[in-house]
Structures are given as C-alpha cells and as structure tokens.
Amino acid sequence: MKSSNNKNNHYAIETRELNIYYGNFRAVKDVQLQVNPKKITAIIGPSGCGKTTVLRAFNRMNDLILNARIEGQVLFHGQNIYEKDVDPVQIRRKIGMVFQKPNPFPKSIYENITWGARVNGYEGNLDQLVEESLTQAALWEEVKDNLNKSALALSGGQQQRLCIARTIAVKPEIILMDEPCSALDPIATLKIEELMRVLSKQYTIIIVTHNMQQAARASDYTAFFTMDEDRTGVMVEYGLTDQIFTNPKQKLTEDYITGRYG
C-alpha cells in the first residue's frame, strides 16, 4: 500500500461523500461514515436503503457488479482504495467478508482454513494456523477431532463460524459481515454475536443486519440508513449504539427503531 497522506487518521476505514451508482440509478448518496478501529459497527435500515451496497464498497466487492460505479472516497490507512494503482485483491485480504449464507468450500474443514493461506504463499505452520483460526472462531473444540471431515457436514452455525475462521486465517484488519446470522437459529445467532464481541478485541467489524435487535445487542456503533424520495439510500444517523437505541437524535431513526416506520 502507498504510504498514508493522512497519518493522523485514526479510523479503521472511512467514507467521504461516497456515492454509488448502478448504471444511472444512484443507490447511495453522500455517505460520510467513520468506522472506529476494533469496534463493532452495525448498519441497519429498511430493505433497499443501500446497507449492503455500502458494505461491499469497503472492500471493492462492487467491482464485480456490472454497471456499478463509485464517486467519492473510501479511505483505508489514509488512502482511497479506489485509486487506480490499488490492487483490489490486496484490499480484500486486509478487509475480509462473511456472507449471509455460510459458504464453505466443498472441502475438508482443514482445507477451508488453509486455502487462503496457500494461495497467498503462506510459509508458516499450517496446522498451527488451523488451530489458531478455529480457536479464535470458537469452533476448535467442536471440530478438532474431525478436521478432515467435509465442511458441508457441519451445522449452519458451525459453517458460519468456519467461514469466520477462514476469514481470520488470512489475518485481515477488518471483517465485513453481511447478514451473517439470517440463516441461523436464535442460539447459533447469539453464539456468533458473542464471537464477534471477542473478535472485536483484535479486529474491526462492520455488520449489516436486518435484525435491529441484533444491532442493539451486538454492536458498539450503529448507522441507520433509509431511502430518500428518489429511493436513494442515505445515512440518517450514526452514533453509539447505546444512544441510538435509547435516545436517537433523528425522528426517522426513532420511528424505525420503535417500529413506526413506513
């Protein structure tokens, strides 16, 4: 990465006047979001408000969508990750993503963890990497005797923790989570939330969730998005989760979190 031109920037990642278009349609407008390091930031809002679009902008996943176009900046270590000389693959190594549905490779548990490391030419001890990653993802005790078992034989909650372990294995700085619990039962959901809390000591986590209660329970900061009259996503309010859920400053936020929206 190019050296930072803004060394005082203490945010893990930051957007400045971020606008994202799909063709001629502006999906999100003027988002200014400063994400604090080693904290959990939740993005909430109704369907279509651009939550996932913004999340995907944080590691250039929108590059993979035809017609998607970005204006503004996403600053990571003070550098705009959309500059021409930035390699999106490098960005995605530093900023990993966990998806809505667990998507382990149809391989063994062991290979799921080591795959990213091998691709990246990892020269350390792979056994150790597997144990460390699975331990951090709170899955080691459950699978340590069956590392050669297919990942697809795990339960949904275990598969999602495996995907988190796989993300951790390449030593990212930021973990993006797109509705990571929407396919899980309530207990598996709570396990992932507690795991997020532990991981936040080491990583910055940004989570998009439809589940407002999950944002309230699990995050330190919450950003509320909605749509304006053009159906363009806008950020209405961003603050400490404790404040957003007890005393939001904006009426739109109050209406949404109290179920009086729309």
Place this chain on the structure above:
Amino acid sequence: MPRDTLDNKLLQIQDEILVLGSMVEQALARCVMALKNRDSSESREVIQYDQTINDKRYAIENAILIILATQQPFAHDLRRLAAMLIVANELERMGDYAKGIAKTNLRLENTEIPIPINEIEKMAEVGLSMLHRSLSAFINEDAKQAIAIPKEDDEVDKLFNIAYHKLIDFMIANPKLIDQINLIMWVVHNLERMADRVTNICERTVFITSGELVEFDVSDDEGDEDLNEFF
C-alpha cells in the same frame, strides 16, 4: 456462553447496586453519629454526599435502561433488571433520609435539647443491619432470608414508640422547646421509614425468584407519605 455480554452487564449493575448500598449505609451511620456528637461539619458533609448518592442512582438507572433497550432481556433477566431499577430508587430515598437527619442537626445548631440518642442509635443499628442483609439476600436471590428480614421491623417499631414517648415527655417538660424537639420526631420517623424501605427491597428479591409481586405485612406501615420532604 451465548449471553456472556448480557451476563457481564448484569453483574456490573449488581456491583453498582452494592456500591450504592454501602454509600447509603455510610451516610446513615454518619448522620446519626453527627447528631449524637452535635457535629455540624459532619452533617454538612453528609448533605453534600447526598448528591454523589443521587448521581450513582441515575448512573445505575441509565445503565439499566440501556440494557433494556439493547439486550432484550426476558424472564429472570428481565425481573432482575426491573427489580434493580426499583432497589436503586429505594436506596436513593434512604439516602434522602440521611440527608434529612443531617439537616435536622444543622437546624438545631447551638440549641441544647434532650435527644433520645440511645433509641436513635439502636434504630439506626438495627435498620442498617437489616439493609445490609437485605442487599445480600437480593444479590444472592435468597428468598428465605428476604422473607425473614422484614419481621425484624417490629424491633424498629418498638424503638420508635419508646423514642416517641420520650420525646412527648421532653416536650411536656420543656414547652419552650416543642418546635425543636419536634424536629427530633422527624429523625426517628426517618429511621422508621428506612426500615420500611428495607422491606420493599426484600419484596423485590421474592419477585426475582418467584415472579410474584408480594407485599409483606409489616405491623406499622405508614404508607408512602414522605415527611422527609419537609426538611
């Protein structure tokens, strides 16, 4: 465990309740000692300290509201939080009684009057012991203890009656000091009410363990009137 975050937050608030309890115990012990020694500067400190007690109570209330809003507690967790909200309020009101007693001592500055200090000290001692044990029972969710403690209120009531009659006798013997001696009547009243509030804490312990809202039948219940506010 899936709810470590909630459990940790509950433990933190529980600790804060205990801290608030010991602050109130300290204020009550000090205000009675100040009255005994007719120590105005100690009374002034107790009055100032009441603000610290109030601040602690509001901090606890705020923390509980945040948990209710963000953690979706149910069943036993929910009852615990609701009970802690009420106990914090009870403790803060007991702190007001200490402040009221301290103010009385200041009002009587430079006035020599007879005070039934033995009964007052004993009432405070019994009340503080009840308070201390009621908070332990609350934290340990010991319903058996919580049911037993309010019965000790009878002793406080007995002491109240003795002090009351002594004060009447003092008034008859010193008609010019009726107003001043009447102030001491409020002191014993505050101590009597304090023991009643211990009963409220015990009721909340039973609520946490059983889910039942009970009212213990204490022999002398003066209702919710708060004469302390006159001070």
